[in-house]
Amino acid sequence: MDHNIPDPSVRRLSAYLRQLERLAGEGTRHVSSRQLAGYIKAGDAQVRRDLALFGQFGRRGVGYEVDDLINVLRTILGTRQRQWPVVVVGAGEICHALLTYRGFRQRGFDVVAAFDIDPKKIGRTIGGVDVLPMEDCAPVIQRLEVRLAILAVPADAADETARRLCECGIEGILNFATTGLEVPEGVFVSEADITSHLEQLSFRLTSHRP
Amino acid sequence: MDHNIPDPSVRRLSAYLRQLERLAGEGTRHVSSRQLAGYIKAGDAQVRRDLALFGQFGRRGVGYEVDDLINVLRTILGTRQRQWPVVVVGAGEICHALLTYRGFRQRGFDVVAAFDIDPKKIGRTIGGVDVLPMEDCAPVIQRLEVRLAILAVPADAADETARRLCECGIEGILNFATTGLEVPEGVFVSEADITSHLEQLSFRLTSHRP
DNA sequence: GCGTGTGAAGATATTCACAGCC
């Protein structure tokens, strides 16, 4: 399987999967690229191209079988064969929201531990997940073979914490901090700063209308 | 000011602003496109191009004045002249995290109210913000001239709630639900589904290494 | 008829490379 997949395509693959899961829940068995495109802001050719990057999954004249395509997309995204253990660092409000959200598991992610440096937070259990002292992060990550971390610490601690996570072998970081992170080669970062999202919107509402 | 600004550029403008705010806090007065690019995964020419979309803000041989550029970027992003009132819909855990996060205000956003349909949640005050019944959303949005909403309801309620918000005059939605939304022409949606972010990462860690 | 898969064309975004100014 090739490696030069554009970022926008990967984002859309996620979006297709979300729609397909919904369709499957409604009992729909077949779907066309045009339908799928309708849910996303995209054209039907775009949908077919995105899928064609990985193989041929449809039938001409018919479309795609919903359940099949779900499995294909999960395989592509890496959430079919394995359940990904994930750690959350920083036991604040975002962490709380993440640990009580029950939707991750069925999508292939499993929050196995949270870490903090605040003794008042350490020892608590939130949503069935223990909040552990930051010192434990290396052994836990290694023992459970955790490769993904969610970073939810204050901005001024983000970079240092990220460095530490990378040392423990973390390869992917979902970053809720407002700071951009400096990470070693081979570590992927996905930015989830909420303020930036709001700024995208405020930009679009500011004198840039079509 | 033109309107055909690429989405990736707008995302980077946010990122530059975050870095500049940090630099300003550290007392740094000048910055070059190369430095700025170093924080982001981008080249120096990219930084200059992004800024050149809106004007000329640097001095040759010198670089950019940090405070000036902060003001420029805030103006571009629309967060300099005005404080944006924002409503949160769905008073769950994410809402709780949003209402207790104190960083929005200094970045130009002000959460003015939260809404829910659950009587047990209505009437509470979280982080100084009242949780109001969903029926009040239209009058509040109109009275406070709210144009931005954060959608934090369960997936199955997302589309219907979004429709309702658009009817109230909301023009930008930050969507935490896993569903893609169908919104009228002229309404902007920014997707913040956390599972999708995790899927981006798990994809990159799955057999697609360089 | 319908809908996929895909070369070829087109549109967009990024990088190069250098003139011009500090």
Added chain:
DNA sequence: GGCTGTGAATATCTTCACACGC
């Protein structure tokens, strides 16, 4: 020497349009 701003070149992404199979 350093660094911006920007045409020109390149790379990347998206759309068109049609052959092929259902």
